[in-house]
Amino acid sequence: MAKKSVWSDNRFWQRSAAWITGFASVLLIWLTFDSMGQISMGTDADLQSGVTKRVPAPTVINYKITYEMDTKRGHEVPVIGEKEKFFGRDDWSEEEAASLLHLGKLGSQAKNCMNCHTLLGNGAYYAPDLTKAWLDPAWGPTGSMQAMTGKNTKEEAMAEFLQHPSTYPTHARMMPNLGITAEEAKGLVAFLKHMSSIDTNGFPRNFGRMQGAVNGK
Amino acid sequence: MFEPFVDVVPSFFGWLNQGPLTLTIFLHTVIVLPMIWIYKQEKARLEQEG
Amino acid sequence: MANNITSESKQLATWYFTFAAIIFGAQLLFGLVAAIQYVMPGFLFEIIDFSVARMIHINALVVWMVFAMFGSVYWLLPDETGIETVGIKLGKLLFWIFAAAIVVVVLVYLLVQVGPADETTIWFINEGREYIEAPRWADFGIVVVALGFVANLFLTGMKGQRSGIVTVLMADMIAFSGLYLCGMFFTDNISMDQYWWWWVIHLWVEATWEVFVGALAAYGLITIIGAHRKVVEMWLWIEVAMLFGSGILGLGHHYFWIGTPEYWWEIGALFSALEPLPLVAMFIHVLYDWGKTQGQEMGEGHIDEDHVKSVVTNKPAFTWFVLNAFGNFLGAGIWGFFHTLPQVNLYTHGTQFTSAHGHLAFFGAYATILLGMMYLAIQGSNGIKVLKHTKASIWAVSLITSGVVGMTVALTIAGYVQVLVSRAQMGATWAAYFDGQSGMWFAQAMDWRLVMGAVTFLGFLFLIKDFLSTGKNPVHER
Numbered sequence: 243m244a245k246k247s248v249w250s251d252n253r254f255w256q257r258s259a260a261w262i263t264g265f266a267s268v269l270l271i272w273l274t275f276d277s278m279g280q281i282s283m284g285t286d287a288d289l290q291s292g293v294t295k296r297v298p299a300p301t302v303i304n305y306k307i308t309y310e311m312d313t314k315r316g317h318e319v320p321v322i323g324e325k326e327k328f329f330g331r332d333d334w335s336e337e338e339a340a341s342l343l344h345l346g347k348l349g350s351q352a353k354n355c356m357n358c359h360t361l362l363g364n365g366a367y368y369a370p371d372l373t374k375a376w377l378d379p380a381w382g383p384t385g386s387m388q389a390m391t392g393k394n395t396k397e398e399a400m401a402e403f404l405q406h407p408s409t410y411p412t413h414a415r416m417m418p419n420l421g422i423t424a425e426e427a428k429g430l431v432a433f434l435k436h437m438s439s440i441d442t443n444g445f446p447r448n449f450g451r452m453q454g455a456v457n458g459k
Numbered sequence: 460m461f462e463p464f465v466d467v468v469p470s471f472f473g474w475l476n477q478g479p480l481t482l483t484i485f486l487h488t489v490i491v492l493p494m495i496w497i498y499k500q501e502k503a504r505l506e507q508e509g
Numbered sequence: 510m511a512n513n514i515t516s517e518s519k520q521l522a523t524w525y526f527t528f529a530a531i532i533f534g535a536q537l538l539f540g541l542v543a544a545i546q547y548v549m550p551g552f553l554f555e556i557i558d559f560s561v562a563r564m565i566h567i568n569a570l571v572v573w574m575v576f577a578m579f580g581s582v583y584w585l586l587p588d589e590t591g592i593e594t595v596g597i598k599l600g601k602l603l604f605w606i607f608a609a610a611i612v613v614v615v616l617v618y619l620l621v622q623v624g625p626a627d628e629t630t631i632w633f634i635n636e637g638r639e640y641i642e643a644p645r646w647a648d649f650g651i652v653v654v655a656l657g658f659v660a661n662l663f664l665t666g667m668k669g670q671r672s673g674i675v676t677v678l679m680a681d682m683i684a685f686s687g688l689y690l691c692g693m694f695f696t697d698n699i700s701m702d703q704y705w706w707w708w709v710i711h712l713w714v715e716a717t718w719e720v721f722v723g724a725l726a727a728y729g730l731i732t733i734i735g736a737h738r739k740v741v742e743m744w745l746w747i748e749v750a751m752l753f754g755s756g757i758l759g760l761g762h763h764y765f766w767i768g769t770p771e772y773w774w775e776i777g778a779l780f781s782a783l784e785p786l787p788l789v790a791m792f793i794h795v796l797y798d799w800g801k802t803q804g805q806e807m808g809e810g811h812i813d814e815d816h817v818k819s820v821v822t823n824k825p826a827f828t829w830f831v832l833n834a835f836g837n838f839l840g841a842g843i844w845g846f847f848h849t850l851p852q853v854n855l856y857t858h859g860t861q862f863t864s865a866h867g868h869l870a871f872f873g874a875y876a877t878i879l880l881g882m883m884y885l886a887i888q889g890s891n892g893i894k895v896l897k898h899t900k901a902s903i904w905a906v907s908l909i910t911s912g913v914v915g916m917t918v919a920l921t922i923a924g925y926v927q928v929l930v931s932r933a934q935m936g937a938t939w940a941a942y943f944d945g946q947s948g949m950w951f952a953q954a955m956d957w958r959l960v961m962g963a964v965t966f967l968g969f970l971f972l973i974k975d976f977l978s979t980g981k982n983p984v985h986e987r
Contacts, residue, residue: 246505252673252739254501255746258494262750265490266757273472273761273776274704280468280770281700296468296768297700340697347697349626351637357560362703362767363859365639367927368547368559370942371859373766378938387939408555413943415550418558426626437699443774445766446937447855472772482772483779490754 286336289322296441300339303328303432307439309377309449317444320374328435329397329428345426346433353420353430361437363445369417374449375400376431376438387412400434401427513892516587518594521601523890525580526883528608529573530976533876535615536569537966544962547955561622564635564642565615570871571640572611577879578721579658582678584886585728586662590669596661603657610650614643631695638702640710641692648693655686673742677724677749685717700768707763715784715841716756718875722837723748723787725878726795729830732885734820736798744794751787759784765851766858774851781849785842788874795834823888823896825975828906829881836873844869844917856932861954862924869917872909883976891980893987901975908968915961923954 248254284295289302306326312319325332334342350356356365359372380387381396390410393399403410404427407417422430476482514520542562545552553562586594594600617634624630635642643651659682666675692709696702727745730736761777802820821827844866848857857863888896927945935941945951979985 246509248498248502248505250743251501251505252743252746253504254497255743255750256673257497257501259746259750259753261493261497262490263753263757265493266754269486270757270760273758273772276470276472277704277764277769277773278701280470281698281704281768283698296770297698300697344697345626347699347702348628348631348695351695352626352630352634353623354560354564354635354637354642356637356639357564357642358558360859361699364703364706364763364767365859366560366563367859367861367864368543368563370939371937374937375939380939412939413550413946415546415946416554418555418560420623421625423625429626433699440700440768442766442768443771445855445858446932448933448936450938451936468770470770470772472776473770476772476775480775480779482775486758486776487779 294441298322298436298439299336300343300432300436301334301336302439303339303342303435304332304334307377307435309374309438315444317447318449319441319444320377320439322439327395328432329395339432342429342432343436345429346431346436347429349422349426349430350433353422353426358417362440362442368415371446372434372437373440373442373446374438376435377450379450397428397431397435400431404430514890516593517597518583518587518600519886519889521594521597521604522580522582522584523886524601524604525576525583526886528604529576529580529879530883530973532569532573532576532611534969534973536566536573537962537969539563539565539569541959541962541966542566544955544959548959557619558622561618565618567640568615568618568642574718574871574875574879576607577882578718580886581725581879581882582658582662582682584882584889585725586665586669586675588732589672589675589728590665592665592669594661595664595668596657599657600661603654606650607654610647610654614647617644618642628695638692638706641689641706645693648689651689652686652693655689659683659686672738673745674724674727677720677745681717681720681724685713685721688712688717703767704764704769707760711760711763712757714871714874715759715781716753719752719756719787719837719841720749722833722874722878723752723791725882726791726830726833729826729878729881729885730795730798733823733827733830734799734802735822736802741798744790748787748791748794751783751790755780755783755786762849762851762854765854778850782846784849785838785846788838788842792834792838795831799831822894823884824898825896825902825906825979826881826884826888828898828902829877829884832906832910833873833877833881836869836877838873840866840869840871840873840917844921856928857924860924860927860932861920862928865917865920865924868913868920872913880972887976887980891985893980893985895986896979897984897986899975899979899982899984901971902979905968905972905975908971909965910968912961912963912965912968915964916958919954919957919961923951923958926951926954 281297283297284293284299286299286301288295289299289305302322304325306323308321308323309318310321328334350361355361355372358366358369360367362373363371379385381399382388387403388396388399391399391402393402401424404422405424408419472482475485539562542553542557543559543566546559546562583594583600621634624634632645635644662682663679666679688709691705723745727741730741731738758776759781761773762781764773764777806820807817848854848862848866884896926948930948931937931941931945935944
């Protein structure tokens, strides 16, 4: 009788499937522990002593954030600079900043931001990506969005827009009124500022580089 | 081919990630190699049964 | 219906299939609303906004597929184990709880839509996390229903004869249910949030759901064309090894840009690059087995090509199964591979490219085979020996397939515009985004997407007509 090949034997493939699945799962869990350590939020002490964290403490709202090319890593990274006022203060305590971020993150879910916008590139594609929205030149001192809302700071302009989005249309496709209160808007802006400080390995590329360009020219 | 590791925080997996494909070749190898052992066991079993 | 069914498990399966078909309709309807809004932004503005329409579109997608998956298991269990499903009374009760919960959740989505920025919204209105928006109370309901379902499956599998297919399903379904728990917590850290969110989404659709499809395809080949169980189950184990081998660590391709370390670039890119391989294997497997059993049939005395009997005992179901083999490979495999490498994904991440892939992959990998399972249930319920195509079933297959493929092509073109204009050229800002959206190629692609969406919906109407009428049609062999 001819010998049966191992390659057409069910038991061989069953055991191989079990081994591969089990081992891949173990590797994933190990990698997850490693990643958890790297993406847990930093502390205020880290910020004060200049320790770089992938996800900084909520008190990062007290600092100026820029997005600069890192030649060693070959892509842009958020850089946390000197102190910067956020809603008139640059001394938000750890508790205050944390509760503001908490409100903002809850708000981002309660208002269903992710089903029009993308956050860190994930969500729907009906409205602009919000990953680095805080760093968008349009909201800056010379930006069209800040001018449109008639406010003097980036955070106030953003908060104003969030509360009355359909008053300030930027496109035929408008953001609807979601009943965002003044306090919630403040939280959401803090959430956006914090998100812009997350090290996203260079995503999005060339963000805000093309200042003043019109229609791709 | 071997470039210095530039990730923010050093880690075991970051250390294996030393250039094109080093990390993934390592992981694929440790997943596939034990199948040789499973193969040999099953071959022995089939021979015994046959 | 259901007059020819003696098994209670199969009867329950028809309930699940019926509810799934209704929700499938809701998915298409709200997809159309969202597609119209791309073309006419004022449509239902501040009544049913895009966010609401899109949330229902994708939630209905997940729900009808889960219902059809549960239905498929209840349908095949008596055949595979040789016994009636254990705990069928509980199964029936859970069906009603599940269906009622879904109706309440959708009504709240539609009528309440958003809430204040506090925990009550997360608990009672929506969680605002794409695909798993269901509020927390419903999460717990889903966990209870899933546990009951898994218990039924395990008790039946352990009591009856446990085939390879049932063994795979048991392992797969416990992982499928367990993974849902990863999406049931709140954190202020958006990176942490998305890390675990992907455990649910990716490990569902690119690992456990794919293995589920492998098991269904195996069952389908045995029941529809009488393929050899031993060969089919060997392929199933190879597929499990390849799907989980590439899919579990392929999770890394979602960890390129969410704040997670750089080593995920390499892990995500090269494991997920292998994800198409098992899909090619499944495609070859289905067509190979078809050819082989048909060849055997011809070998057994029916030399004349013209008078040889087809081995396919359920034409519409098998059409959907073959479309699954092709669509899974094309939609999940090819369209996924397009943008799975980080060098490409840096620009395609978060564009219509993802949406193109999503449409073809969910359709090709899951919708097709689940519709095929529904046809198997129609055949069984009506005691039909050979179920044939009707005009309606052919129209349904053709219109739905060409509609989805058309949407995919349109969205791919829109994605290219977005990648080139908004991302590569303009640098991803608010202004860059709208520059891309205003381009002629983008706008026309969105027009075509709407047209193709309407074609898909028309196909759905034919499908429902066929579901309701084909059982009584005299063309079938009884």
